[in-house]
Amino acid sequence: MTRPIRTYPRRHMHHMNRLFTGLQVALLAVTLTAGASAAVSPLLPAVATVHIKDFKYNPPALTVHVGDRVTFVNDDDEAHTVTATDKSFDSEGLDTAGSWQHVFAKPGTYHYFCELHPYMKATIVVLPAAPAK
Numbered sequence: 001m002t003r004p005i006r007t008y009p010r011r012h013m014h015h016m017n018r019l020f021t022g023l024q025v026a027l028l029a030v031t032l033t034a035g036a037s038a039a040v041s042p043l044l045p046a047v048a049t050v051h052i053k054d055f056k057y058n059p060p061a062l063t064v065h066v067g068d069r070v071t072f073v074n075d076d077d078e079a080h081t082v083t084a085t086d087k088s089f090d091s092e093g094l095d096t097a098g099s100w101q102h103v104f105a106k107p108g109t110y111h112y113f114c115e116l117h118p119y120m121k122a123t124i125v126v127l128p129a130a131p132a133k
């Protein structure tokens with residue numbers, strides 16, 4: 001099966017899993033049962049989450065405020081990226097169930113796409129910081 005991920009060699013968890021030794025698995029189990037989140041990667045609290053499913057970003061248009069953290073999760077069986085057209089951010093390759101977070105530091109309209117499937121496009125609008133409540 002050919003997957004278009006050849007330019008993103010460093011995030012292939014399914015390859016890494018094969019390299020795990022019994023000791024590493026045991027340590028991971030201890031870590032997980034010690035109270036850490038069950039998630040594979042330690043995600044920080046995020047204001048919004050964009051799911052990538054069926055070669056689409058959902059929601060395709062999102063509005064956040066400066067300082068907000070957004071989580072991107074790949075729910076597809078294919079690898080995807082979250083890449084700004086202005087190159088201000090780039091997740092690099094996200095495998096199945098892979099996630100990535102980005103904090104938006106500057107207001108603006110950010111168009112992004114998938115480098116592996118450039119027809120996949122979406123937008124995030126970053127407004128100035130939200131007023132204090």
Ligand SMILES: [Cu+2]
Pocket residue numbers: 079080081114115116117120
């Ligand atoms: Cu893609």
